Amino acid sequence: MHFSSFVSRRSQTVLSFTALGVASALALAGCAPAGGADSDDNTITVWHYYSLDNQNAMLDQYKSEFEATNDGVTVENVYVPQDQLNSKLIAAVGSGTGPDVVVFDGYSATTLTSGGVLAAITDEWSGFDGADQIAEGAVTTVSGDVYSVQGYVNTLGLFYNKTILDELGIEPPTTVDQLEDGMAKATAAGHQGITLSGQPDVQGAFQAFPWLTEAGFDYAKPNADALSEGYARVRGWIDNGYLSAQAPTWDQNVPFAEFMNGNTAFAENGNWQLSSLESDATFDYGVVPLPVGTTGKVYLGGEAEGIGAFSKNPALAWKYLEETFLSKAGQLVALDQVGSLPTRADASADDSISADPYLSQFAEAIATQGAPFPDTIIPPENNEAVINANGQAWSAALGGQTSPDQAASDLIKVLEPLLQK
Amino acid sequence: MTYLTIRVPNWPSSALRRRGRRAAKSRWIYLVPATVFLGALAIFPLVQLARLSVSDVQVQNLNSDWPFVGVRNFIDGFSSGVLSQSLANTLVFVTIVTVVGLVGGIAAAVALRGTAKITGVLLAAMVFIWALPPVVNGSVWKFLLADDGLVNNVVNLAGLQSFPFLYDERYALISVAVVNAWAVIPFNTLVFRAAVLNVPVEQFEAAQLDGATPAQEFGNVILPALRPTTIVLAVLTIVYAFRSFDFVYVMTKGGPGTATQTLPYLSYQQAFVGYDFSAGAATAVVAVLFVLILAGVYARSVLKEESE
Numbered sequence: 089m090h091f092s093s094f095v096s097r098r099s100q101t102v103l104s105f106t107a108l109g110v111a112s113a114l115a116l117a118g119c120a121p122a123g124g125a126d127s128d129d130n131t132i133t134v135w136h137y138y139s140l141d142n143q144n145a146m147l148d149q150y151k152s153e154f155e156a157t158n159d160g161v162t163v164e165n166v167y168v169p170q171d172q173l174n175s176k177l178i179a180a181v182g183s184g185t186g187p188d189v190v191v192f193d194g195y196s197a198t199t200l201t202s203g204g205v206l207a208a209i210t211d212e213w214s215g216f217d218g219a220d221q222i223a224e225g226a227v228t229t230v231s232g233d234v235y236s237v238q239g240y241v242n243t244l245g246l247f248y249n250k251t252i253l254d255e256l257g258i259e260p261p262t263t264v265d266q267l268e269d270g271m272a273k274a275t276a277a278g279h280q281g282i283t284l285s286g287q288p289d290v291q292g293a294f295q296a297f298p299w300l301t302e303a304g305f306d307y308a309k310p311n312a313d314a315l316s317e318g319y320a321r322v323r324g325w326i327d328n329g330y331l332s333a334q335a336p337t338w339d340q341n342v343p344f345a346e347f348m349n350g351n352t353a354f355a356e357n358g359n360w361q362l363s364s365l366e367s368d369a370t371f372d373y374g375v376v377p378l379p380v381g382t383t384g385k386v387y388l389g390g391e392a393e394g395i396g397a398f399s400k401n402p403a404l405a406w407k408y409l410e411e412t413f414l415s416k417a418g419q420l421v422a423l424d425q426v427g428s429l430p431t432r433a434d435a436s437a438d439d440s441i442s443a444d445p446y447l448s449q450f451a452e453a454i455a456t457q458g459a460p461f462p463d464t465i466i467p468p469e470n471n472e473a474v475i476n477a478n479g480q481a482w483s484a485a486l487g488g489q490t491s492p493d494q495a496a497s498d499l500i501k502v503l504e505p506l507l508q509k
Numbered sequence: 510m511t512y513l514t515i516r517v518p519n520w521p522s523s524a525l526r527r528r529g530r531r532a533a534k535s536r537w538i539y540l541v542p543a544t545v546f547l548g549a550l551a552i553f554p555l556v557q558l559a560r561l562s563v564s565d566v567q568v569q570n571l572n573s574d575w576p577f578v579g580v581r582n583f584i585d586g587f588s589s590g591v592l593s594q595s596l597a598n599t600l601v602f603v604t605i606v607t608v609v610g611l612v613g614g615i616a617a618a619v620a621l622r623g624t625a626k627i628t629g630v631l632l633a634a635m636v637f638i639w640a641l642p643p644v645v646n647g648s649v650w651k652f653l654l655a656d657d658g659l660v661n662n663v664v665n666l667a668g669l670q671s672f673p674f675l676y677d678e679r680y681a682l683i684s685v686a687v688v689n690a691w692a693v694i695p696f697n698t699l700v701f702r703a704a705v706l707n708v709p710v711e712q713f714e715a716a717q718l719d720g721a722t723p724a725q726e727f728g729n730v731i732l733p734a735l736r737p738t739t740i741v742l743a744v745l746t747i748v749y750a751f752r753s754f755d756f757v758y759v760m761t762k763g764g765p766g767t768a769t770q771t772l773p774y775l776s777y778q779q780a781f782v783g784y785d786f787s788a789g790a791a792t793a794v795v796a797v798l799f800v801l802i803l804a805g806v807y808a809r810s811v812l813k814e815e816s817e
Contacts, residue, residue: 175781182572199784203568288764289782334656334676336765469567472783480766487765489678495766 131162132188132405137170142363146425150412178203186396188405194238194392195461197228198468201235206394208233212406218414221432225460236394239413240428243386245450247347247355250372252279260376264302267379271330274353281330283343284356288483291340293475294387295356296482302384307465310503312496319485319492336487359450362427375446377453386453387461390428429454470506477502561790568784582791592792595775602686602771606750609690611743614697619731622705635695647759650688678768681761685769689756697742704738705731737814744807751800772796
């Protein structure tokens with residue numbers, strides 16, 4: 089019995105090509121992000137999730153400067169979408185591969201360390217002459233070994249539309265009551281009051297923290313009343329029309345795009361948006377630290393850098409970090425391109441910060457309101473669970489899925505077992 | 510008279526039996542590639558999933574040993590209410606997608622059963638929609654349903670306030686489900702249309718001779734003919750709706766809060782956002798069990814139809 093007796097010649101050709109196509113598609117589908125398994129001695133791969141133009145400009149500048157001072161070396165920057173980076177890194181560990189340098193969301197440092205993604209850099213760090221310039225809170229240490237360092241810090245502030253504020257005779261607020269008065273006046277005049285992120289994930293939790301701590305919440309002694317007060321305050325902004333009810337669907341970039349339309353009085357957002365304001369704003373603008381009183385805090389966010397556990401060039405990778413993210417000149421590049429604030433004391437003392445009316449406000453926020461992210465009280469293995477629960481509670485309270493009281497008590501119920509060691 | 514002599518080969522019966530057996534044996538070899546594929550890409554991952562769901566696997570031990578914990582992940586999921594809420598959301602989602610998908614499919618099939626040129630154009634447009642990646646579909650609908658999107662612009666023109674399609678916890682799940690149903694209707698339409706076209710013309714003629722109205726024609730001629738197709742498509746649509754991850758991810762990310770968190774989305778969130786791989790696996794196993802039950806119902810009904 090021969091195959092060709094069942095199927096005509098033409099169909100055979102079609103079938104063979106289809107089979108070949110399917111086989112090659114399967115083979116191609118197995119390819120991981122490019123640049124993961126390079127064995128070339130002079131190439132280092134850098135995995136990152138930067139999607140804004142200014143962030144990529146900074147990374148490109150690091151690449152060209154490092155290649156210029158190190159003959160024959162190539163730096164390959166590989167983009168991985170933000171919500172996939174951590175899982176791709178952890179999956180790569182399973183196959184013993186991974187990048188040379190990792191630029192990741194700082195709060196994931198302990199998670200990635202326990203997943204075996206990062207190499208210990210204790211020796212390199214102790215031999216680094218800039219180590220004493222960098223604040224302790226910017227270095228992640230697990231069981232006595234250093235695993236990652238933050239080259240810069242990003243945090244939240246209160247952007248305001250100066251044109252609208254001047255027109256209505258409002259001063260930039262220093263207390264949350266003044267902020268609410270300002271929003272009421274702006275809304276009455278037909279503008280939007282404020283924009284912020286209410287997404288049920290880490291971004292929402294990042295933006296929720298200032299208002300929860302303003303109401304007195306503290307991880308050392310978690311208190312449902314403080315949480316409830318914080319949720320009720322911002323939920324009240326939605327009920328009064330100061331904040332759009334769409335906030336639960338917004339990440340951090342959409343609310344800023346809304347602010348850029350020029351019809352919003354205030355925006356809770358980060359210093360990484362400064363350069364796009366500078367180039368694209370059609371109105372006068374200003375920044376003040378978030379008016380969150382004496383107890384209010386802002387998370388010190390921003391990306392951290394480390395060396396991949398399966399890097400084939402750890403020495404070259406460390407040289408890259410020394411000369412870019414961790415050097416004084418490199419941190420000033422981040423400041424210049426993105427508006428990110430340096431973690432080195434010598435770079436922070438740079439005149440360009442104190443002279444800049446916007447950067448100086450963020451520097452003040454970091455100095456007076458900054459809190460480590462994640463909170464050091466949380467057991468590292470529960471960081472992700474805590475931050476997700478926070479994001480979901482924030483989104484549920486803002487979206488009306490639960491009342492502020494219910495969201496607060498639900499969150500406390502979830503947090504209690506997670507906060508015990 | 511001329512006779513036509515036909516020579517019949519006189520093969521001994523034992524040789525015939527031997528030939529049959531050899532052919533039967535070599536037939537199984539052709540199954541090997543498919544079995545290897547199925548085994549590697551379907552059975553092995555399912556076994557790993559089951560193992561994950563009865564172990565305690567976090568980031569620290571994903572690549573080393575998995576300690577066995579029995580059904581603790583399932584108990585934790587149901588007692589904390591997380592699994593039961595997701596299951597409830599999933600069932601609502603599946604019901605809406607199935608009902609809207611089937612009703613829409615039948616309506617479109619009956620409306621498009623002619624052969625006018627416009628029918629061909631409409632069918633082509635529907636196939637285009639069905640073939641669009643869910644990410645693209647979901648993104649487009651996210652813009653359409655936003656406060657200042659096209660749908661709300663029309664609502665505003667009618668003098669009403671903007672409707673909170675995607676950020677009100679009462680309506681978000683329904684909105685995402687309706688969009689998913691909309692993407693499923695073209696497939697159902699094509700299958701139903703083929704079934705409608707298969708109804709013998711004589712039945713329609715007989716109905717018209719008896720003076721049937723279009724509604725009676727639909728109820729007494731078309732619907733009964735669509736019964737077997739409806740059963741098959743219902744089960745297929747239900748199984749498809751259980752895999753409701755992509756539209757939720759693109760349109761609402763499970764929010765507001767957890768209002769649109771379906772079983773697949775919860776599984777993704779637990780495993781890839783929270784890095785609690787065993788909890789995510791347990792959620793996935795619950796979804797797989799439901800789908801298996803439904804697949805069993807489908808297989809039984811197909812066998813029953815074939816034997817009738």
